[in-house]
Amino acid sequence: MxxxxxxxxxxxxxxxxxxxxxxxxxxxxxxxxxxxxxxxxxxxxxxxxxxxxxxxxxxxxxxxxxxxxxxxxxxxxxxxxxxxxxxxxxxxxxxxxxxxxxxxxxxxxxxxxxxxxxxxxxxxxxxxxxxxxxxxxxxxxxxxxxHPLQSLADCITITENWKENRKPKVVLTWAPHIKPIAQAVGNSFTEWMQQMDVDFVIANPEGYDLDKNFTKDTKVLHNQDEALKDADFIYVKNWSSFEEYAVMPKVDENWMLTNEKLELTNNAKVMHCLPVRRNLELSDEVMDGENSIIYQQAKNxxxxxxxxxxxxxxxxxxxx
Amino acid sequence: MxxxxxxxxxxxxxxxxxxxxxxxxxxxxxxxxxxxxxxxxxxxxxxxxxxxxxxxxxxxxxxxxxxxxxxxxxxxxxxxxxxxxxxxxxxxxxxxxxxxxxxxxxxxxxxxxxxxxxxxxxxxxxxxxxxxxxxxxxxxxxxxxxHPLQSLADCITITENWKENRKPKVVLTWAPHIKPIAQAVGNSFTEWMQQMDVDFVIANPEGYDLDKNFTKDTKVLHNQDEALKDADFIYVKNWSSFEEYAVMPKVDENWMLTNEKLELTNNAKVMHCLPVRRNLELSDEVMDGENSIIYQQAKNxxxxxxxxxxxxxxxxxxxx
Amino acid sequence: MxxxxxxxxxxxxxxxxxxxxxxxxxxxxxxxxxxxxxxxxxxxxxxxxxxxxxxxxxxxxxxxxxxxxxxxxxxxxxxxxxxxxxxxxxxxxxxxxxxxxxxxxxxxxxxxxxxxxxxxxxxxxxxxxxxxxxxxxxxxxxxxxxHPLQSLADCITITENWKENRKPKVVLTWAPHIKPIAQAVGNSFTEWMQQMDVDFVIANPEGYDLDKNFTKDTKVLHNQDEALKDADFIYVKNWSSFEEYAVMPKVDENWMLTNEKLELTNNAKVMHCLPVRRNLELSDEVMDGENSIIYQQAKNxxxxxxxxxxxxxxxxxxxx
The missing domain is CATH 3.40.50.1370 (Aspartate/ornithine carbamoyltransferase)
Known part of the structure; x- marks a missing residue:
């Protein structure tokens, strides 16, 4: 290397x-x-x-x-x-x-x-x-x-947490924020998931699609609930618009990850690269809940x- | 521990x-x-x-x-x-x-x-x-x-500097300042002195009594000269009012420690946790004088x- | 020592x-x-x-x-x-x-x-x-x-880059800047060069003479071209006026070191203590050219x- x-x-x-x-x-x-x-x-x-x-x-x-x-x-x-x-x-x-x-x-x-x-x-x-x-x-x-060192740690963390004999479904889901944030973590996670043996989906609101050079043929959904269905891992992360660069188009639905949304999933593990804005990107109950593997991710x-x-x-x- | x-x-x-x-x-x-x-x-x-x-x-x-x-x-x-x-x-x-x-x-x-x-x-x-x-x-x-690591260092410093066969008299005396400062060092020193084999007194102006949860039954005097009498160790430190929290009630007397005040004592050693405001909390002559064990305290x-x-x-x- | x-x-x-x-x-x-x-x-x-x-x-x-x-x-x-x-x-x-x-x-x-x-x-x-x-x-x-650690590194660098059997000509030349900068590097280099076996000259505009306590009997020229003639080493550095302290008297000529000026020299090696303001103190072409030994100097x-x-x-x- x-x-x-x-x-x-x-x-x-x-x-x-x-x-x-x-x-x-x-x-x-x-x-x-x-x-x-x-x-x-x-x-x-x-x-x-x-x-x-x-x-x-x-x-x-x-x-x-x-x-x-x-x-x-x-x-x-x-x-x-x-x-x-x-x-x-x-x-x-x-x-x-x-x-x-x-x-x-x-x-x-x-x-x-x-x-x-x-x-x-x-x-x-x-x-x-x-x-x-x-x-x-x-x-x-x-x-x-x-953010490649983060992405490698993410791959480790998914590997450690997956023991079943099938591909896990991994969802990268956009989350709300108050400031325009870079796409780096989202881009990077996408690139690494494309090389992992997983079923990978990105969920973000209209106007928030990541750069096509990163997403390539990865499926992008604009409906969070649909994307979360049967997910085994959920990666929560905010980013601002790539197309209209660094702008934050208005989002009508609430994209914050909550326990209610977790119920749509296959008891998914929740990931985040940290720092996280609690009760904005995800709720306290998710952050402090047993589905979170976020601190393990930090350790990795x-x-x-x-x-x-x-x-x-x-x-x-x-x-x- | x-x-x-x-x-x-x-x-x-x-x-x-x-x-x-x-x-x-x-x-x-x-x-x-x-x-x-x-x-x-x-x-x-x-x-x-x-x-x-x-x-x-x-x-x-x-x-x-x-x-x-x-x-x-x-x-x-x-x-x-x-x-x-x-x-x-x-x-x-x-x-x-x-x-x-x-x-x-x-x-x-x-x-x-x-x-x-x-x-x-x-x-x-x-x-x-x-x-x-x-x-x-x-x-x-x-x-x-x-500030417990400071207090342990203070106990060491007193121990090193006391060879007589009687309890030393240790006075924690308030000193002037221009900003509201925390009570942490004063509280902490008080707690540790209560467990040392010393005769311990606190001197501070009216309105500056430390939290009773720390001072307990320690004697608190509002007359500095009276407190300094026959002292073997003087610990100089400012703090703001606890009762009227973070306020600085007006003090009429000059509480700055000087050589003149040192004469009231039993040739007392002078201590301070540093940083110290010279010629406000204590005079240059005290700080640079031979009674100061302040740098030894820092080393400890x-x-x-x-x-x-x-x-x-x-x-x-x-x-x- | x-x-x-x-x-x-x-x-x-x-x-x-x-x-x-x-x-x-x-x-x-x-x-x-x-x-x-x-x-x-x-x-x-x-x-x-x-x-x-x-x-x-x-x-x-x-x-x-x-x-x-x-x-x-x-x-x-x-x-x-x-x-x-x-x-x-x-x-x-x-x-x-x-x-x-x-x-x-x-x-x-x-x-x-x-x-x-x-x-x-x-x-x-x-x-x-x-x-x-x-x-x-x-x-x-x-x-x-x-700046004595810099000056010792400078002496090392000159020593490493001089293999001829004669004294090298070393020129400390003033360079333009936008703020009043200290004379420390200039003073210090001067003192060390005075003790090296070199032919040392300082070039600076009128009004920018360094403190006589440092320059002593070192030759000071106010004409950069004259000073650069046949130089083997050029040390580029700005400083503000010492006499009229920290003032920046107006300079009419352009003292920035360029390749054109380098042609006046004996293919001189160029030195600078860094950080350097490119295209103000010296040109990109000099900084990135083969005469620069500036990064070697930094390593030393x-x-x-x-x-x-x-x-x-x-x-x-x-x-x-």
């Missing part, structure tokens, strides 16, 4: 899932694998789970960790090429990346969608600079359009990170 | 003081005791001493440390149960705690009094959520009403933290 | 350059040298390179690292002696330093010029407090008037820090 920014960096999904579950059984099996190597965790945005789980994963492998809250601790970054930097920005992102090249063996970066320019976000205006200028492996800690973030760091270390070591 | 949020989590105060002094003699005696375990240090408020001393204590025990500046690095937290989260808050504290449960073997948290609602503060509205939802031991790094924060982390690790290990 | 705040803390420059280059060959040669010792990295200002390279250097030596973003994570600091602290400041710098004395074996601090009072900056109003109150070695991570920050930490540890160990 050269970089890790999407499911397409994985050769064999079943194999990495198996490896990750093995790591979960014994996270301290390779405590010196990363010794003498340094991973830089660069946060351009807030983070709780990703921040902590990545640190734990790195520690489990004996990697040195450098955490940089870029905005607060370093310099205001310029992202546009060719600019005369006579404004508020103090350091060009490409220079920051070139310096990280000198200091780190692996660069991991969180760079959310700006939600202002559809073109910038679709083109991954920030992550693409890391991929262009980094001379060491790059790991996405969530970028404008994807450690192991998805550790599996990816481990694969990347294998690649680095194979070159030495 | 299951949790550590007050003196009531200590079985035997003399024993833990002895253990702490032993740790101080050789802080690196158990450098692998915490190996493979992770402590999360969660700061909802500013911290210098607690932040650094806790990290050193953890390192001395071989514990992995995750530090989270919750407000700046993670998400804006919701504290109210049952709320429809359609405002500024992004993650409910109980979900953050449940995630910390997945990532940490010990959770340590700093959550100051909000100084807005007496009821919230008295009921430890934040710490209580940690105690309710945490599935791992919880350590207070100062909460709304107590390392060992009080290490003693508590060590006790908690014993408890964790006894269950495995 | 007792402290490290300028070139005058170095006994033998050639010797430390040789040691640093040796460390660069094998940074992990002494991985336990710092074991059981703690370095506190105190940032009163932003930092990318210094923050990360210092952490790596410390890790390479097995030092424990405590990083403190003083403004955001701790308390608002008071710097004036004797003040009645009844305003916005919560902790006096000298008390913070005395606490750091208790917690750290080495204190490293970044404290930029305030650019408001020439007297405060010239007198190193903050660093001087560290030097006065610290009881452990103090390392400057850039102060009001100097690791080894200059490691060499200094190592010398300081030798001093500490020699006392034990």
């Amino acid at each position: 050269k970089n890790f920014t999407s499911v397409y960096d994985i050769d064999n999904l079943q194999e990495i899932i198996a490896k990750t579950l093995k790591i979960k059984e014994n996270p301290l099996e390779n405590p010196t694998k990363g010794n003498g190597k340094t991973i830089g965790l660069v946060f351009l945005n807030s983070s709780l789970r990703t921040r902590l789980s990545s640190q734990i994963a790195a520690q489990n492998l004996g990697l040195n960790v450098l955490t940089l809250n870029a905005a607060q601790e370093a310099w205001n970054l310029e992202f546009a090429d060719g600019t005369v930097m006579n404004g508020d920005t103090v350091e060009h992102i490409k220079d920051a990346i070139e310096v990280l090249n000198q200091y780190c063996d692996i660069i991991a970066v969180r760079c959310f969608a700006g939600m202002k320019s559809k073109e910038d976000d679709v083109n991954e205006s920030i992550l693409s600079q890391f991929l262009k200028h980094a001379k060491v492996p790059v790991i996405s800690l969530e970028s404008a359009t994807r 973030r450690i192991f998805s990170a550790q599996a990816v760091f481990s694969e990347i270390l294998d690649e680095i070591n194979s070159k030495n | 299951k949790n550590f949020t007050s003196v009531y989590d200590i079985d035997n105060l003399q024993e833990i003081i002895a253990k702490t002094l032993k740790i101080k003699e050789n802080p690196l005696e158990n450098p692998t005791k915490g190996n493979g375990k992770t402590i999360g240090l969660v700061f909802l408020n500013s911290s210098l001493r607690t932040r650094l001393s806790s990290q050193i204590a953890a390192q001395n025990l071989g514990l992995n440390v995750l530090t989270l500046n919750a407000a700046q690095e993670a998400w804006n937290l919701e504290f109210a149960d049952g709320t429809v989260m359609n405002g500024d808050t992004v993650e409910h504290i109980k979900d953050a705690i449940e995630v910390l449960n997945q990532y940490c073997d010990i959770i340590a948290v700093r959550c100051f009094a909000g100084m807005k609602s007496k009821e919230d503060d008295v009921n430890e509205s934040i710490l209580s959520q940690f105690l309710k939802h945490a599935k791992v031991p919880v350590i207070s790094l100062e909460s709304a009403t107590r 924060r390392i060992f009080s933290a290490q003693a508590v982390f060590s006790e908690i690790l014993d408890e964790i290990n006894s269950k495995n | 007792k402290n490290f705040t300028s070139v005058y803390d170095i006994d033998n420059l050639q010797e430390i350059i040789a040691k640093t280059l040796k460390i660069k060959e094998n940074p992990l040669e002494n991985p336990t040298k710092g074991n059981g010792k703690t370095i506190g990295l105190v940032f009163l200002n932003s930092s990318l390179r210094t923050r990360l390279s210092s952490q790596i250097a410390a890790q390479n030596l097995g030092l424990n690292v405590l990083t403190l973003n003083a403004a955001q994570e701790a308390w608002n600091l008071e710097f004036a002696d004797g003040t009645v602290m009844n305003g916005d400041t919560v902790e006096h710098i000298k008390d913070a330093i005395e606490v750091l004395n208790q917690y750290c074996d080495i204190i490293a601090v970044r404290c930029f010029a305030g650019m408001k009072s020439k007297e405060d900056d010239v007198n190193e109003s903050i660093l001087s407090q560290f030097l006065k109150h610290a009881k452990v070695p103090v390392i400057s991570l850039e102060s009001a008037t100097r 920050r690791i080894f200059s820090a490691q060499a200094v930490f190592s010398e300081i540890l030798d001093e500490i160990n020699s006392k034990n």
Whole structure:
């Protein structure tokens, strides 16, 4: 694995899932694998789970960790090429990346969608600079359009919770929010489910269809009740409109996941990447109920990170 | 020791003081005791001493440390149960705690009094959520009403500085300030002194009496000079009114500790938990004088933290 | 080496350059040298390179690292002696330093010029407090008037890039900026070049002469083209006026370093301490061109820090 920014960096999904579950059984099996190597965790945005789980994963492998809250601790970054930097920005992102090249063996970066320019976000205006200028492996800690470490953890969590001898039905359902939120988690979960042996459906209101480049031939329903029917797993997540970018078209029905809606399902397990807005995206009763596997999902973030760091270390070591 | 949020989590105060002094003699005696375990240090408020001393204590025990500046690095937290989260808050504290449960073997948290609602503060509205939802031991790094790691360090410091064959007289004296400050340090020091073999007196202006639930039958004087007479230790600290919550009733006398006032005492040692406002709470001459044991007190924060982390690790290990 | 705040803390420059280059060959040669010792990295200002390279250097030596973003994570600091602290400041710098004395074996601090009072900056109003109150070695991570770890890295970089049997011509050239910037890097580079076996010239517009206490008898030209002639190394850096302190006198010529100007030189290598404002201080073509050794310079920050930490540890160990 050269970089890790999407499911397409994985050769064999079943194999990495198996490896990750093995790591979960014994996270301290390779405590010196990363010794003498340094991973830089660069946060351009807030983070709780990703921040902590990545640190734990790195520690489990004996990697040195450098955490940089870029905005607060370093310099205001310029992202546009060719600019005369006579404004508020103090350091060009490409220079920051070139310096990280000198200091780190692996660069991991969180760079959310700006939600202002559809073109910038679709083109991954920030992550693409890391991929262009980094001379060491790059790991996405969530970028404008994807959240692959989350998606790998999601696959692990579904695998752990499915013992039946048939494909589970997995529904990604849109949920209400008060602010325009990126499509990254929805896109990413979709891509990974397309490669899993599941029956996958997306439910969202009219006007909220995800980018066709991600959904491809996945079935998209605009009726939540219909989608939830017989579901084995429900993934709850808000996103804003892709077509009319970052806009929030009015939704008449109540899409918040409640126990009443859960009754439509096959006693479905409920998932969410967190943070979640309680009683807006889903009700307290669902969040705190026994169908929720949301905290287990959060825990699996450690192991998805550790599996990816481990694969990347294998690649680095194979070159030495 | 299951949790550590007050003196009531200590079985035997003399024993833990002895253990702490032993740790101080050789802080690196158990450098692998915490190996493979992770402590999360969660700061909802500013911290210098607690932040650094806790990290050193953890390192001395071989514990992995995750530090989270919750407000700046993670998400804006919701504290109210049952709320429809359609405002500024992004993650409910109980979900953050449940995630910390997945990532940490010990959770340590700093959550100051909000100084807005007496009821919230008295009921430890934040710490209580940690105690309710945490599935791992919880350590207070100062909460709304107590600062127990400070108080343990204070007990150590007094013990180190008292060699006579009689009870020392210890005075907790109120000091001026310009803002309404919590009663946590005062309450906490009071509770611990009540269990120490000392003659303990509190001095504060009228209107500044601490919560009776903490002071109990401790003598409270409203005349500073009278209280300071023959004191062996003086603990200087501001707090705002408890009765008329967070208000600062006018004080006519000057309660700032000066060398002149020190002359009333038995050449008393002077203590303060820091940060201190010089020439407001106490004078430069006292702070920089030879009676001050304030920096020694700060140093002892390392060992009080290490003693508590060590006790908690014993408890964790006894269950495995 | 007792402290490290300028070139005058170095006994033998050639010797430390040789040691640093040796460390660069094998940074992990002494991985336990710092074991059981703690370095506190105190940032009163932003930092990318210094923050990360210092952490790596410390890790390479097995030092424990405590990083403190003083403004955001701790308390608002008071710097004036004797003040009645009844305003916005919560902790006096000298008390913070005395606490750091208790917690750290080495204190490293970044404290930029305030650019408001020439007297405060010239007198190193903050660093001087560290030097006065610290009881452990103090390392400057850039102060009001100097940036010595950068300068040592600069010396390494020049040494690595010069194989000819004659003195190289090194030109420190002023560059445009939009804000008044400190003279620290310029001063510091000047001091170190004065001790290197190089032919050193400073070029800056009229009104931008550096403090004579730093430039001494170094040649200062006000004509950039004349200075660049036959240069082997060009160090690009902005600073504001020293004489008319922190003012930016109007400059008619364009001092931005371009490829056209590079043609005046002896195919000079280009240096900059970063962060750099592209197309203002120097052009994209220079920054991304083959004459730039700027990222190599950034990498050498690791080894200059490691060499200094190592010398300081030798001093500490020699006392034990």
